[in-house]
Amino acid sequence: MKSATQPVTARSFWNDTGRTGITSWIFSTDHKRIGFLYFYSVLAFFLVGMTLGGLLRIELMAPGRTIVGPQTYNALFTVHGVVMIFLFIIPAFPGAFGNLIMPIQIGARDVAFPRLNLLSWWFYILGAAIIIISLFTGNGPPDTGWTFYLPFSERTSTNVSLAVFGVFIVGFSSILTGINFVTTIHQLRAEGMTWGRLPLFVWSLYATAWVQILATPILAITLALIIAERLLGAGLFDPGRGGDPLMYQHLFWIYSHPAVYIMILPAMGAITEIIPVFSRKPIFGYKMIAFSGIAIASAGSLVWGHHMFTSGMSDTAVLVFSFLTFVVAIPSAIKVFNWVSTLYKGSISLEAPMLFALSFILLFSIGGLTGLILGAAATNVHVHDTHFVVGHFHYVMFGGTAFAFFGAMHYWLPKFYGRRYAEKPALVAWALMFVGFNITYFSMMLLGVKGMPRRYYDYLPEFAPLNLVSTVGSWILISGVIVLLANLFYGLWKGERIGNNPWGGASLEWTISSPPPTENFSEDPIVTHGPYDFSKAGMP
Amino acid sequence: MIQLVFQFFKIAVLLFVLPGVAYASVEQLPAHQHAAMVPSVAEVSQIGLTERLGEKLPLDLIFRDENGKPIRLGELITGPTIISPVYYKCTNVCNFLQGGLAGVLPAVKRKPAEDYRVLSVSFDETETPALASKYKRIYLDAMNAPFPEDGWRFLTGDLDNIHRLTDAIGYRFVRQGEEFIHPVASVVVARDGTIVRYFYGTTFLPKDIALALLEANEGKVGASIRTVVGYCFSFDPLGKTYVFNLMRVSATVVILCTGAFLFYLILTGRKRKHPRKET
Numbered sequence: 001m002k003s004a005t006q007p008v009t010a011r012s013f014w015n016d017t018g019r020t021g022i023t024s025w026i027f028s029t030d031h032k033r034i035g036f037l038y039f040y041s042v043l044a045f046f047l048v049g050m051t052l053g054g055l056l057r058i059e060l061m062a063p064g065r066t067i068v069g070p071q072t073y074n075a076l077f078t079v080h081g082v083v084m085i086f087l088f089i090i091p092a093f094p095g096a097f098g099n100l101i102m103p104i105q106i107g108a109r110d111v112a113f114p115r116l117n118l119l120s121w122w123f124y125i126l127g128a129a130i131i132i133i134s135l136f137t138g139n140g141p142p143d144t145g146w147t148f149y150l151p152f153s154e155r156t157s158t159n160v161s162l163a164v165f166g167v168f169i170v171g172f173s174s175i176l177t178g179i180n181f182v183t184t185i186h187q188l189r190a191e192g193m194t195w196g197r198l199p200l201f202v203w204s205l206y207a208t209a210w211v212q213i214l215a216t217p218i219l220a221i222t223l224a225l226i227i228a229e230r231l232l233g234a235g236l237f238d239p240g241r242g243g244d245p246l247m248y249q250h251l252f253w254i255y256s257h258p259a260v261y262i263m264i265l266p267a268m269g270a271i272t273e274i275i276p277v278f279s280r281k282p283i284f285g286y287k288m289i290a291f292s293g294i295a296i297a298s299a300g301s302l303v304w305g306h307h308m309f310t311s312g313m314s315d316t317a318v319l320v321f322s323f324l325t326f327v328v329a330i331p332s333a334i335k336v337f338n339w340v341s342t343l344y345k346g347s348i349s350l351e352a353p354m355l356f357a358l359s360f361i362l363l364f365s366i367g368g369l370t371g372l373i374l375g376a377a378a379t380n381v382h383v384h385d386t387h388f389v390v391g392h393f394h395y396v397m398f399g400g401t402a403f404a405f406f407g408a409m410h411y412w413l414p415k416f417y418g419r420r421y422a423e424k425p426a427l428v429a430w431a432l433m434f435v436g437f438n439i440t441y442f443s444m445m446l447l448g449v450k451g452m453p454r455r456y457y458d459y460l461p462e463f464a465p466l467n468l469v470s471t472v473g474s475w476i477l478i479s480g481v482i483v484l485l486a487n488l489f490y491g492l493w494k495g496e497r498i499g500n501n502p503w504g505g506a507s508l509e510w511t512i513s514s515p516p517p518t519e520n521f522s523e524d525p526i527v528t529h530g531p532y533d534f535s536k537a538g539m540p
Numbered sequence: 541m542i543q544l545v546f547q548f549f550k551i552a553v554l555l556f557v558l559p560g561v562a563y564a565s566v567e568q569l570p571a572h573q574h575a576a577m578v579p580s581v582a583e584v585s586q587i588g589l590t591e592r593l594g595e596k597l598p599l600d601l602i603f604r605d606e607n608g609k610p611i612r613l614g615e616l617i618t619g620p621t622i623i624s625p626v627y628y629k630c631t632n633v634c635n636f637l638q639g640g641l642a643g644v645l646p647a648v649k650r651k652p653a654e655d656y657r658v659l660s661v662s663f664d665e666t667e668t669p670a671l672a673s674k675y676k677r678i679y680l681d682a683m684n685a686p687f688p689e690d691g692w693r694f695l696t697g698d699l700d701n702i703h704r705l706t707d708a709i710g711y712r713f714v715r716q717g718e719e720f721i722h723p724v725a726s727v728v729v730a731r732d733g734t735i736v737r738y739f740y741g742t743t744f745l746p747k748d749i750a751l752a753l754l755e756a757n758e759g760k761v762g763a764s765i766r767t768v769v770g771y772c773f774s775f776d777p778l779g780k781t782y783v784f785n786l787m788r789v790s791a792t793v794v795i796l797c798t799g800a801f802l803f804y805l806i807l808t809g810r811k812r813k814h815p816r817k818e819t
Contacts, residue, residue, distance in 0.1 A: 179801075186805040210798075217794050 012418075012515040029114035030518060032416065035099030037121050042092045045128065046402075049084040052076055054478055057440070061471040063461055073457035074143035075158070079135060081146030082163065086170050087128050089401055090259060093266035094177050094212070095124065097408050098205050100416065102181065104509040105199045107190025107527060107540070109519040112183040116176050123173035130166030134159045145455060147256070150237040150248040154229045161230050168223045171216045174262070178212030181205055190508075190540075192527035199507045199531040200283065203290040204269025207297040211258045211265075215301065219255035222248070249311055253304035261300040263397060264364075265293055267404035268335055271357040273531075274411050275339050277505045278354035279346025282532040285338040292331035299328045309380045318377045325375030332368055336361060352426035353503075356407025359434050363399025367392060370445065385455075388448025394441045406433075406484060411503065413492060418514045420498050421491030429487060432480030439473025501538050507531040511540050589723040589738070590710035597708045597733040603661065603697040606676055608669040613705070616693055617733060620656040620756030622749070624726040625711050627664035628675045628694075633724045636742035641726075642679045645687065647746040648753070652691025656753050660692070663706055663713060664720065665699040672696050709735070730756040 013032045017024045025033055056076050059066045068076065103111055111117050135141040138159030144152055153160050185198070185206050198206075225248070228234040235241030237248045276283045283289065305313060305321030313321075339361055348354070370392040373379045383389065414420040443466045448454075452463045459467065501510040506529070512521060525540035599614030624641065626634035638660060650656055662672065672694035680687055697705075706713065713722035728737040737752040 182801075183805065187808065187811040189810055213798055213801075214794060217790065221790055 011517060012513070013518045014515055016518045027118070029110070029118050031099050031103050031110050031114065031117060032516065034114075034117050034121055035096055035101075036416075038091060038095035038099060038124070039097075041121075041125065041128070042088050042096055045083050045087040046092075049080055049088055050478060050481065052080040052083065054474055056080060057471040057474040059457055060459070060467050062468070063459055063464055065458075068457070070457045071140075071143060074145075074455070075135075075141040077455060078142050078145055082131060082142070082167065084397075085146055085259075085263075086167050087124075087131070089263045089397055090174060091124055091170075091177075092263075092401065092405050093270065093408075094174075094181065094205060094208060094262070095121070097201075097270060097405075097412060098177070098181060098266060101412055101509060102202055102205055103184060103188070104512065104516065104520050105202050105507050105531070106185060106188060107193050107508050107521065107525045108184060108188035109521070109524075111180050112187055113180050116180050120173040120176035120180070123169055123176065127166045127168070127170030127173065130169060131163055132166075134162035134166060138162060147252060148223075148226055149252075150226070150229065150245055153226055154237070161227055164223045164226050168220055168227075171220045171223070174212045175216045178209040178216070181209040182213065185209075190525045190527050192525075196286075197527055197530045198290075200272040200286065200289050200293075201266070201269035204265045204272070204293045207293040208262050208265045211262050211297050211301065215255045215258040215262075218251060219259075222251040222255065225251070246308070246311060246313070249308050250304070253307045257304040257307065258297075258301045260396070261297055263401045265296060267360070267401040268293070268364075270404050270408040270411075271360050272335075272339070273505075273507065274353045274357040274407055275342050276346075276532045276534075277411075277503050278349045278351060278357070279343050280349070280504070280534060281342060281346040282530075282534065283338070284341035284344075285334070286530070286532070288334050289338050292334040295331035296328060299324060299331070303328055303375075306375050306380070309377055310384045322375055322377045322380075326372065329368065329372055329375075336365055336368075351410075351423060351503075352421070352430060353407045353411035355427065355430045355434075356403050356410065359430070360400060360403045360407065363395050363403060363437070367395030367397075367399055370395065383448050385453055386448035387444040387452045387454055390454050391441045391443075391445030391448060394444070399437060399441070403433075403437075406430075409488060412509075413488065414498050414502060415509060415514050416516070417492040418497060419492055419495040420502060421488045421495055425483060425487035429480050429484035432476055432483060434480075436473050436476030436478070436480055440470050440477055441473075443467070443470035443473065504534065504537055506534050506537040508540060511538060586712055586714050587721050587723065588712050589725050590712075591738055592708065592710040592735055593738075595708065595735055597729055597735065598704055599733045601697070601701045601705055603695040603701060604669050604672075606669055606673040606694055611695075614733075616657060616659060616695075617729060617731060618657070619654075619731050620736075620753040621729050621731075622656065622658045622726055622739075622753075623709070623729060624658070624660050625663050625706060625709065625713075625722070626660055627662050627720055627722075628660075628667055628671050629664065629718070630720070633742055637724055637726070638675075638679050639682065640742045640744050641692075642682045644744040644746055644749060645692070646683055646685040648749050649746075650750065650753055653688040656756075657690070658692040659695060661695045661697070661702075661705060663702050663711075663722070664715075665697065665702055667696050669696055728752040728756050 013030055017028065017030070017033075019027065025037060028034065028037075055067065056073070059068050059073055059076070099111070099117065103109070139157045141158060142148075142153075142160045142163045143156060143158050144160060148160065148164060153164075185202060189198070225234070225236055229236060229238075234243075236243045237245045239245060272283060272289060303321060303324045305317055306325045309318050309322075350358075370388070374383065374389065374392060410421065410426060447463055447466050447470070450463065450466075452459055452467075498514055500512065500514055502514075503510070508525060508527070508531075509516075511525070527540055529536045529539070597613065597617070599612065599617060601613045602610050603613065605611045622641070624637055626637060628634070641658060645652065645658065652658070660672075660675075676689075676692070676694040680689070680692065709727050711723060711725065711727075713720050724741060726739040727735055728739070729735050734756075736756040739748065739752070
C-alpha cells in the first residue's frame, strides 16, 4: 500500500516489519497499520456513499424522473445510508484515528489486545463485503431505507436479509473495538498519565467505547429478529400474529440513537485537540469537557423514543423522551461554550485543521439546535419525515463528524507520513466544502419546513427551485472534497517534510519522530504534565 | 448469548408450527360449532370469554365429586389449580381439551395433588357424578403414566353453582338442546382463588403450564431456580402463550457482563509494563 511511496529517513512503522507487501498490512497487529487499514477502508466507503448521495441530488434536481426511476431511487438512498452510517461514520473515528492516535496519546506501545484489534477490522471488511454482495445478488439492492423498518423490510422481495446480515457482522467489529479501547485506556497508560492528564480525544473515545459495548449488542439482536421474521415467519412484529410492530422501532433506535453519539463524540474529541493547539491556549474547562462526554453518552442512551413521536407511542412516553432529548442538549452546549471560551483571547492561527474545527462548532450548533426543534413533540409532528430531518442530521453528521474527520486528517496524517500538505489549496478546499455544504443542506431544511417529504423521488413543482439550489450546492461540496483529497494526499506523498511537532502540540504524539517508530516510544515515557500545557510542548 | 438466541429461535419455530392454537384470540374461537348447530346472532353475542385476571373465584361454591359427595371448591383449591370448564358428553373440543391436558400433565415436573391440582367442571347441570367418574377413568388411563386420583378431579354441579363459577371466570356459554356452544379455555387460579392465567385452545406446552403454576404459587415460591425461570418468561397477552423474554434477558446479561468488566478494570488498575525487547 503506502509503504512503497513513503519516503522514510529512519526506521519507522512503515518499514520496520517482519513481513512485506499486502500481508504486512492485513495480518499486522500494529495499531498504526490497523488504523490505516481502517482509514483507507472508511475513506473508500465515504467516496462510494458520496457518489450515491450525488446521484440522489441529481435525481431530485427537477420534478419527475430525472435520471433514475422510483425503485432505483429507493435503493440509492438505502445504500447511501447503509454505507455512510455503518461503513463510514461509525467506524471512522474509533477505527481510524482512535487506532492511530489513542495508544500514542496515552504513552502505550499498542492497544491491549492487538490481535482482537485486527479481528475487528476483519469483521468490518467481511461485513462490508457481504453488504456489497447484497447489492448485486438476489432480487436487487435493499430498498427499505437504512432503518430497515418493519413491516416493509419483512415483505420486500429485495435482498434485505443479506444486507442485514452484513450490518450484523460489522456490529461485532464495533463491539470489539470498544472492549479493546476501554481496556487499553484503563490498563496501558504510561507512568504519570493520570485520568486528569488524559487528552480529551482519549476521554471521548472512552465514552464512545462504552456506548459501543452497551448498545451494539441490541442492534445485533434486532437484526437477528428481522432475519427470523423473514426466514422463519416468527411474527414478532406482526400484530396479526400477536407481535408488535412498534417493538421493532424501539429496538432499532435503542441502538441507533446512541450510535449517533458513537459518531459524534470522538469527532468532538478530535476538535478539542485541534482548538487549543491553534489558539495557543490551554483548553478551557478540561474536567467539564471530559465529564460532558460521559454525560452525553449516558443521557443519549435514553432518548431513542424521539424518533417515534408519530409512531403511536403513549403521550407520557412522548413527553418523557422529549424531556430527555432536551437534557442531552446541556452537556453538548457545555462543550460548545468551552470551545468558544478556549478561543477567547487566544492567539488564533487559521490553518486548515482549525478552519474545519471552527466550522464544526458552527455546523454542529445548527445541527444540534434544529435537533431540538425535532425533539420538541409539537414541532416534530409538523416536520416529521420531511427534508428538514434530512438537513438536520446531515448538519450533525456531515457538518459535525465528517468535517471533524477532515480536520483530523490535516492535523494528524502528516505525523504518520512525515510530510505535510500545501496550505493554500487546503483553504480553497475548505471554503468550497463549507459553502457547498450550507447551500446543499440548508436548502433541504427550508424544503422540509415547506412540507417536502423525505424518501420520495418526485415532488410538487413548488419545491423545484430550492431542490435545484441544493443540487448545485452538492456539486460545490463534492468539488471541495476532491480538491481536499488531491491536495492532502499529494502533500503526504511529495510535500514538505515536517519535524516531530509541526503544530506545537503538547500531547505525547508530538514528542516522537514523524513517522512514529513501530512501538511508538524508544523508551516508555514518564508523563509530567497535562496535554494542554504548551509551556512544556514537545516534552513527555 | 448464542444459547439464548438459539432458545429464542426454538420457541419461535414452535410457535410457528402450532398456529391457530397459540394465537387464537377470544373473539375468534368463541364457539365450537357442531354441524347441526347454527347459532343465532343473539346467541353468538352471549358466548365468549372476558378475562378477569386478578379477580377471585368464590371458594364457597358446592359441587359434587366423582362419588356424588358434595364438596366445597375451597377444599379442592389448596394450591395452584387448573380449572377446565367442559361438559363430559361433548363429542368434540372438550375431549380434545382434556386429551390435551392428559397429554401434557405427565411432562409437567411438579407433583400433582401436592403442588397443583386439575379440576374438570361440567357446566351441564344434568350430568351425573357417575358420568364424571367414567370420564375420569378414560383420561387417567389415557395418560400412560401413574397420576394420583386426587390430582385431577371431575366435578358436576347444579345450575346456580355452575353459573356463579363461570361468571366469575368470565366464561359465557349457551345451551342448544343436548349440546352447548362455548369457548375453549382453561383458567389457572392461585390458592386463594385469584385468577392468574387463561389458556386458550386444546393444546398445551409443558412450559406454559409449569410457568402458570409457578405464578399461581407466588407468595409461596419454591426453589430459587424456578423464580429465575419466572423472570425470564413473561406472559404475552396477544400471543396467549409464554414467550421467551429475549429483551429482558439479553439486557440483563449485557449489563451484568459490562458491569463485571468495568469492575475488573477498576480493580486491576494500570498494568505494569514488561521490559522492552532489545532492539
